[in-house]
Amino acid sequence: MKNSRRQFMILSAAGACTLALNGKVQAQAMVSEADPQAKGLKYVAVSTTAGKNCTNCALYQGKAGSAAGGCPLFAGKQVAANGWCSAWAKKG
Template identity: 70%
Template sequence: MKNSRRQFMILSAAGACTLALNGKVQAQAMVAETDPQAAALGYKADASKVDKAKYPKYAAGQKCDNCALYQGKVGSAAGGCSLFGAKQVAGPGWCSAYAKKA
């Protein structure tokens, strides 16, 4: 099969788009509360469901979206967290590593 320069350029562009989209899709994976690291930190996707007896450090108003470790915007539904790598956490979530954003 004879390949042309045009065919090469089209396949190269398609390959680049595939790689770019693959990275974005993977970045959107959410952390599950059952994930071993999340469970160890007491992560809850909804901060109002935190067991206050088990985590006395929790205080009303503490949420992932106003934590120093959160990489998304305040008020966003989800964003990255430096503790969970490429996975995202819920903006209204909470874990025991909470540190108020300065």
């Protein structure tokens, strides 16, 4: 079967869109407290440590006022803004 340039461009665009959407879907997954890495870092979705939560951690990548955001310790997943883990570091 001989593919035309038009077919190639359409398939390439469709593939790129699929990859982009897949990345966004994966980024929206929340970290579970039962996740082995979360357990290792003692992650909790609701902090019980006064004045320490994900929103004021140097590693937190969420926007101000958001309920959740990214964290490099949990690649591809989001942490709760009110969460906490043992890797917490004061945002400078």
